Amino acid sequence: MKLTLKIWRQKSAQAKGSMQTYPIDGIDGDMSFLEMLDVLNTQLIDRGEEPVVFDHDCREGICGTCSLQINGEPHGPDRLITTCQLHMRKFNDGDTIVIEPFRAKAFPVIKDLMVDRSSFDRIQQAGGYVSVNTSGNTIDANAIPIEKDKADEAFNAAACIGCGACVAACKNASAMLFTAAKVSQFALLPQGRVEATRRVLNMVEQMDKEGFGNCTNTGACEVECPKGISLENIARMNREYLAASLRG
Amino acid sequence: MGLLKSSVARKVAMALSGLFLVFFLGQHFVINLSSVVDPDTFNSWSHFMGTNGLIQFVLQPILIFGVIFHFVLGFRLELQNNKARAIRYKSYKGQLSSSWASRNMLITGVVILAFLGLHFYDFWVPEIVHKYIESHPADAERYFPELVHKFESPVRVGLYCLAFVLLIFHLWHGFSSAFQSVGFNNKYSRGLKGFTRLYAVLIPLGFVFIALYHHFNQLHH
Numbered sequence: 001m002k003l004t005l006k007i008w009r010q011k012s013a014q015a016k017g018s019m020q021t022y023p024i025d026g027i028d029g030d031m032s033f034l035e036m037l038d039v040l041n042t043q044l045i046d047r048g049e050e051p052v053v054f055d056h057d058c059r060e061g062i063c064g065t066c067s068l069q070i071n072g073e074p075h076g077p078d079r080l081i082t083t084c085q086l087h088m089r090k091f092n093d094g095d096t097i098v099i100e101p102f103r104a105k106a107f108p109v110i111k112d113l114m115v116d117r118s119s120f121d122r123i124q125q126a127g128g129y130v131s132v133n134t135s136g137n138t139i140d141a142n143a144i145p146i147e148k149d150k151a152d153e154a155f156n157a158a159a160c161i162g163c164g165a166c167v168a169a170c171k172n173a174s175a176m177l178f179t180a181a182k183v184s185q186f187a188l189l190p191q192g193r194v195e196a197t198r199r200v201l202n203m204v205e206q207m208d209k210e211g212f213g214n215c216t217n218t219g220a221c222e223v224e225c226p227k228g229i230s231l232e233n234i235a236r237m238n239r240e241y242l243a244a245s246l247r248g
Numbered sequence: 249m250g251l252l253k254s255s256v257a258r259k260v261a262m263a264l265s266g267l268f269l270v271f272f273l274g275q276h277f278v279i280n281l282s283s284v285v286d287p288d289t290f291n292s293w294s295h296f297m298g299t300n301g302l303i304q305f306v307l308q309p310i311l312i313f314g315v316i317f318h319f320v321l322g323f324r325l326e327l328q329n330n331k332a333r334a335i336r337y338k339s340y341k342g343q344l345s346s347s348w349a350s351r352n353m354l355i356t357g358v359v360i361l362a363f364l365g366l367h368f369y370d371f372w373v374p375e376i377v378h379k380y381i382e383s384h385p386a387d388a389e390r391y392f393p394e395l396v397h398k399f400e401s402p403v404r405v406g407l408y409c410l411a412f413v414l415l416i417f418h419l420w421h422g423f424s425s426a427f428q429s430v431g432f433n434n435k436y437s438r439g440l441k442g443f444t445r446l447y448a449v450l451i452p453l454g455f456v457f458i459a460l461y462h463h464f465n466q467l468h469h
C-alpha cells in the first residue's frame with residue numbers, strides 16, 4: 001500500500017509546530033497503525049532525520065496510552081478500538097492520512113504527536129478511589145453482595161482506559177465522559193457510596209480547574225470512545241453532583 | 249457566579265432555563281393557534297394575557313429574564329469551550345459522531361435571538377406603548393386585527409419562517425438534551441426523546457403555518 005501521511009511535527013512544548021508530508025510505501029494491510037508509524041520512523045532514522053514521537057505502550061487496547069487524531073477522528077475511522085488496534089486495511093492504496101495530536105488546552109503537546117494527559121491523573125487523584133483501611137482488618141470486597149445489574153454497570157464504567165479520545169472528539173474539549181465513568185464505577189457500588197459526596201464534588205472541581213470545556217451533550221464522546229462508555233454515565237454523574245451539592 | 253461555579257451546575261442551569269422556554273413556547277403556540285380556529289377566542293385569551301397583573305408583572309419579567317439568562321450563559325459557555333481547544337484541528341470530522349444541530353446551537357441560538365429582537369419590536373414594544381404610555385382604554389377586540397396586520401409583509405413572514413426553521417434545529421438537540429443534563433437517562437429516555445423531537449418539529453412548523461395562513465388569507469380578501 002502506498003500512502004501519503006500528513007503529520008503534525010512540533011520540536012517541543014514551546015515550539016511552533018506544523019504539518020509535514022511523508023510519502024510511504026510497502027504498507028501491509030495486516031499492520032497496525034502504530035506499526036505503520038514504526039516503518040516510517042525506521043526510514044526517518046535511516047535518513048538521519050528525527051523520528052515522529054507518539055504515545056504507545058501495551059499495543060493491545062488496554063492501557064489507554066496510544067492516541068492520535070487520524071483523519072479527523074480520535075483513534076481513527078474504526079469504532080470501539082484504540083489506535084494500536086487499528087489495522088491498515090481500513091485504508092486504501094493512495095490514501096492521504098492526516099495525523100494530529102489530541103487537541104485540548106488541558107492536553108498540551110509535549111513533542112510531535114505526544115500530549116500530556118496528566119490532567120486526567122489529577123482528576124482521578126481528586127477522588128477516583130476508595131479509601132481502605134489496610135491495618136490488617138481489611139474486609140474482602142466480595143463479602144458484600146452486589147446486584148448483578150449494578151456490578152455489570154460498574155464494570156462497564158470501569159472499562160474506561162483514560163485515553164482521552166472523548167476529549168479529543170468533543171467540539172468543546174470536555175472531559176465529562178471520562179470523569180463520569182470514573183465517578184460511576186464507584187457510585188454504583190456500596191464500597192464507593194461512603195465517599196460519594198466528596199468524590200463527585202472534588203472530581204468535577206478538578207476537571208473544571210484543568211481547563212476542559214463544558215459538555216453540551218453532542219454525544220461525540222460516546223461514539224468515539226474505544227470502550228463504548230455510555231452517556232448514561234454523564235447523566236448519572238450529573239445526578240450524583242446535584243445530590244451531593246444538596247447534601248453539602 | 250456562586251451557584252454556577254461548576255460546569256455541571258451551569259449545564260443544569262442551561263437545561264432548566266431551556267425547559268422553561270420550551271414550556272412558554274408551547275403555551276404561546278396554543279394561543280396563536282386559536283387565531284386560526286376562532287378569532288374571538290384569540291381576542292379573549294390575548295386580552296387575559298395582556299391585562300392579568302400576575303402575568304404582566306410577575307411571569308413576563310421572569311420570561312424576559314429567562315431568555316436573557318439562557319442566552320448570556322450559553323454565550324459564555326461557548327466562549328469557554330472555544331478556549332478549551334486553543335489550537336484547532338486541521339481535520340475535524342465532527343459530523344461522523346454528532347448531529348449538526350448539536351454542534352451549532354450558537355448559530356441557531358443567535359438567529360432565534362435576532363428574531364426575538366424583531367418580535368419585541370413588532371409586538372411587545374407597541375403593546376407596552378399602547379397600554380402603559382399612551383394609556384389607551386382596554387379594547388378586547390383589537391388583538392386579532394393587529395396580529396393579522398403583522399403578517400401582511402412577505403419579508404416579515406419570510407424572516408419569521410426562517411427563524412422558526414432554525415428553532416427546529418435548536419429544539420431538536422436542546423429539548424432532549426436538557427433531560428440528559430438534569431440526569432434523566434433511563435428506560436423512558438427513548439420515548440421521551442421521540443416526544444421532544446416531535447415537539448421540536450411540530451411546534452415551530454405550527455407557528456409557520458399560522459403565519460402563512462394569515463398572510464395568504466388576507467391576500468384573498
Ligand code: SF4
Nearest residue numbers: 160161163164166225
Ligand atoms: S471515556 Fe472512553 S474515550 Fe474517554 S478516556 Fe475513557 S476510554 Fe477513553
Ligand code: FES
Nearest residue numbers: 057059064066084
Ligand atoms: S497502546 Fe495501549 S491501548 Fe493502545
